[in-house]
Amino acid sequence: MHEMTVNRRLFFNQNCNLCLLHPQTRAGLCHRCLADMPRIAPACHRCALPLEGTDGLICGRCQKRPPPFDHTFAAFAYRFPLSQLIPLIKYQGQTGHLGWLADSLACALQDYTGALPQVLIPIPLAPSRLRRRGYNQAALLAGRLGRQLGIPTDLHNLAKPRETAHQMELKGEARRRNLRGAFNWHDPAYDHVALIDDVMTTGTTVSEISRLLKKSGIRRVDIWVLARTPSPGEH
Numbered sequence: 001m002h003e004m005t006v007n008r009r010l011f012f013n014q015n016c017n018l019c020l021l022h023p024q025t026r027a028g029l030c031h032r033c034l035a036d037m038p039r040i041a042p043a044c045h046r047c048a049l050p051l052e053g054t055d056g057l058i059c060g061r062c063q064k065r066p067p068p069f070d071h072t073f074a075a076f077a078y079r080f081p082l083s084q085l086i087p088l089i090k091y092q093g094q095t096g097h098l099g100w101l102a103d104s105l106a107c108a109l110q111d112y113t114g115a116l117p118q119v120l121i122p123i124p125l126a127p128s129r130l131r132r133r134g135y136n137q138a139a140l141l142a143g144r145l146g147r148q149l150g151i152p153t154d155l156h157n158l159a160k161p162r163e164t165a166h167q168m169e170l171k172g173e174a175r176r177r178n179l180r181g182a183f184n185w186h187d188p189a190y191d192h193v194a195l196i197d198d199v200m201t202t203g204t205t206v207s208e209i210s211r212l213l214k215k216s217g218i219r220r221v222d223i224w225v226l227a228r229t230p231s232p233g234e235h
Contacts (some may be wrong), residue, residue: 028100
């Protein structure tokens with residue numbers, strides 16, 4: 001009986017994944033860390049950049065040049081601690097953080113009032129980069145998120161057959177040229193999908209993929225990310 005009581009305490013009274021001090025209250029975090037997570041509110045409905053005024057409006061940039069995707073949902077702004085955690089996940093193999101981060105995104109989506117997609121599609125890595133890294137953090141995130149929300153995940157129909165230069169090393173038109181024709185889509189019959197990634201910076205990658213999906217007949221493409229870089233950079 002004593003052993004069962006101890007095991008129950010260990011299971012139900014786990015500490016916060018960030019501070020490691022206080023008990024978890026929601027999405028793997030304690031109430032203090034949850035309150036300190038960097039939010040974006042209000043944000044542009046299309047691109048999720050910070051927006052002055054009423055939530056749900058469209059920013060001037062998206063009004064002048066609408067992106068090929070329909071809606072972006074970002075759980076957080078790409079500031080501390082996300083700006084330290086996500087590089088650790090991507091480049092240092094610390095994928096354990098993706099569990100509670102996916103839970104945080106799922107919790108944030110509970111307040112989402114739009115129609116849910118038929119399927120979640122992670123942003124793919126080129127085979128050579130996937131071999132070097134050993135995992136695709138977007139695919140791991142999509143799988144956990146899909147299980148939480150009861151939405152299937154499609155890991156096979158969007159592919160990136162060739163490796164391209166890192167987008168962070170490029171700017172403006174060079175980013176767009178770098179990704180032109182870099183993705184393949186195998187045309188399953190979807191009407192509404194959500195692309196899943198860890199961070200959205202300029203939106204060049206999701207724009208290239210969204211154009212491809214729209215050309216194939218998909219009516220609506222949403223973007224769901226853990227974090228949005230709150231910069232005035234171009235889409």
